[in-house]
Amino acid sequence: MHAIEGLIKLINMWEIQPLVLLSFTLQIFLFFTGSLRQHSASMFLRLSIWAAYLGADFVAVYTLGLVSRHEDITIEGHIPGKTQSLAFFWAPFLLIHLGGQDTITAFAMEDNNLWLRHLLNLVVQAVLAIYVFWKSIGRHRVELLVSGVFLFVVGVIKYGERIWSLKCGCFKSLESGSGHRYKKLPDLECEEDTGQESNSKVSTDGGYDSIVYIALSSMPHVHDIFSGRGYFSIADFPARSMLDDNKEAIKMVSIILSVMFSDFYTKALVVRRRSAIILRCISQMSAVVAFAVFHENDKQRYRKIDIAITYSLFVGCFLLELCAMFISMMSPWTWAWLKVRKWDRLARLSWFIFSSNIGWPEEKQCFQKSMGQYIFSSWVTGSGQARTFNQRVMTMVKWLADLVRVERKNIFWISKLLDTEYVDVDEMTMDCVAKEISQLRHVGGPIKSGRDWPNLLGERADFGAAIVLFHVLTDKHLSRYPPSHPPDMEEFGMMEVCRKLSNYMMYLLATHPSLLPLNVSAEAMLDHLQDPQILHEDLLQDLEPSKEAVEELVQVWARLLIYAAGKSRGEMHTALLSSGGEFITFVWLLMALYDLGDFQWKRIRLTNAAFIDHRVEELFAFPVPAAIPPEEASSSKAHG
Known part of the structure; x- marks a missing residue:
């Protein structure tokens, strides 16, 4: 019994x-991995960040609760006052x-969207630290308490x-706010075009x-687009000059998406503001004062391990x-801010860091470089080669399901998890889609083909059914190209x-159906x-394998993607940015x-x-009476 009591006391x-x-280790992990998810589709990385994100708050709150009921325990011969714990001093660190x-x-x-809950949590935890x-x-000693008070100021500012x-990152604030959260920068002027700098414009190369x-x-203007105000926004904006060059447009959109990710899911938007910079300076000075007072304080009465932990927390905080x-x-905002104020040396330093491999180099896409892939035809027919470990596991799952006579439909959700893979968004794919967008903008004409694509794709009652069929x-058409005679590289x-x-x-239909304009589940x-019997028809059997046929199919898929993207809303895309x-x-x-x-x-x-689908009946909430032909109207007047 005494042994159990001693063990409990020791714990x-x-x-x-x-x-x-x-708690400190989780903060270090989150600091160095928090922004990696916008560049990686790794499920393990996202799961690790998610677990650390949830665990960090839980551990800090739980530990602060323990500290609040912790009593100073002597350890050297149980002599009161011989040694004391520094646990109370760690409350502001938490x-x-x-x-x-x-x-x-x-x-x-x-x-x-749960920022109010965090505000309430701040009040509760601050009161607990004060207690x-x-x-x-x-x-x-009073000096130690004074040091803790300065740390408490740091904690309140950081949590605030x-x-x-x-x-600022919730969608309601995005909708109710305006683009003034982004200060307008001066117009751009290239040195190579003017040969001299202007007072009202910023020069670059x-x-x-x-x-x-x-x-x-x-x-x-991008803020207006994401908040749904694009329709009411001024059409002319600086990016117009870049849109005619697909490569420059792709780089520009990539940068914009990375900036939006930072503003929604990091502190980037807040720390750019003058008031936040002032508060951060107060926080940093308070941390320095707290460390100086703690370092000069007499610490002989405290345990050495507690002193070492406290120094580690201070050093970690500073690093x-x-x-x-x-x-x-x-x-990039720091570089632009320095550039506008003509602080050239600091601007060059900021640009060097920004454009290096650890920043946003030109050759690296700032947004996620992968796109999901799901082959539904392989799931239906059971054909196709397992290329990844997850797909090999899925093959085993299907074999076990057939063995115990479980219907395939019941394990389809497992297939969506394991059969999904990710491939790079290569330059050719991006360029093909960008060209179709540009063509629709300038021409909007049909695809050059003798095939009746509108009726082929439109005769289905739902957009999702058309995607599955096509x-x-x-997949059937591409399998007709003989592997023994490989085509040219293009x-x-x-x-x-x-x-x-x-x-x-x-993949979008299987995992993100809310992004598509679907009429049915x-x-x-x-x-x-x-x-398989439903998908037995082959409406492309008369399309002979050729380079022109493949280009035609690429055009069709690009336009299907463009159509679906045009139907989506900004709120959906702000949520998707959390994973890149x-x-x-x-x-x-x-x-x-x-x-x-x-x-x-x-x-x-x-x-x-x-085209008409006779299974679907169209009704009108506000039917308009058919107009009377002019000859009938004149005839009725004559008889009248």
Whole structure:
């Protein structure tokens, strides 16, 4: 019995130390990995960040609760006053941890919408920290309590920054706000064009820095696009000059998406504001004062391990602040701010960091470089080679399901998880889609073909059914190209683009159906279409394998993607940015900059063909009486 009591006492004595170190470790992990998810589709990385994000708050709150009921326990011969614990001093450090890191404030849009809950949590945890200090009055030296008060100021400011960032990142704030959250930058003027600098314009060399600067200058208009105000926004904005060059447009949209990710899911938007900079300076000075007072304080009465942990927390806090300052120097906004004020040396330093491999180099796409792939035809027919470990696991699952006579439909959800793979969004794919957007903007004409594409795609009652049918037909058509006689490199590249777009649209239908303009449940429709007999027809059998045929299919898939993107809403894409954004987000924003889409000036419909599905009856909420022909009207007047 005495042994159990001693063990419980020992656990109570040393329970807080490992939890405090765990909380600090989670903060370090989140700082260095928080922004990686916008560049990677790794499920393991996202799961790790998600677990650390949830665990960091839980550990900090739980540990602060332990500290509030912790009593100083003597350990050396149980002599009162011989040694004391520094656990009370860690309460403000836990508040700092709850304030989070600059690289991640929210894991998903739902976290931003819960900013009021975090505000309430700040009040509760701050009161708890004050209670801890009140309980420690008289037990510890005044200097130590003063140091803790300065740390408490740091914790409140850091947590306040996080709540401020969450509020600014929620979609309601985006809708109610205006583009004034992005200060308008002066017009751009290239030195190579003018040969001299202007007082009212910022000079660059007309290269990558021009693209970055114009992207930042266009952010007020981009804000209107994401908030659904694009229809009412001024059509002329700086990015117009870049849209005629597909490569420059792709780079510009990539930068814009990365900026939007930072503003929604990190502290980037808040720390750019003057008031936040002042508060951060107060926070940093308070941390320095707290460390100086603690260092000069007599600490002989405290345990050495507690002193070592406290110094580690101080040093870690300072190092993370230095890294945060480095990240702020890497921000394109910092470079533009320095450039506008003609602080050339600092601007060059900021640009060097920004354009290096650790920043946003020109050759690296800032948004996620992968697109999901799901091959529905392989699931239905059971054909296809397992290329990844997950797909090999799925093959085993299907074999076991057949063995125990489980219907395939019941394990389809497992297939959507395991059979999905990710491939790079190559330059040719992006260029093909950008060309189709540009063609629709300038011409809007049909695809050059003798085939009746409008009726082929439009005769289905639902857009999703058309995707499934055309996905299966495309897979059949591409399988007709003999592997023994490989096509030339350009044709092979177009085949890969066709396959990627087909599989990507199928991936969206299977995993993100809310992004597509569907009339019926995607789940029910995919269940219905899993019967191979339903997909037996081959409407592309008369399309002979050729380079022209592949280019034609690529055009069709690109326009299907464009049509779906034009129907989507900004709210969907802000949520997708939490994981780096989907390729359809890139297409949607590029279209919006062209004023294309349902919420812009130029709206895209699937087809103007007059086809009728006799299974579907169309009714009108406000029917308009048919107009009377002029000859009948005159005749009726004559008789009247």
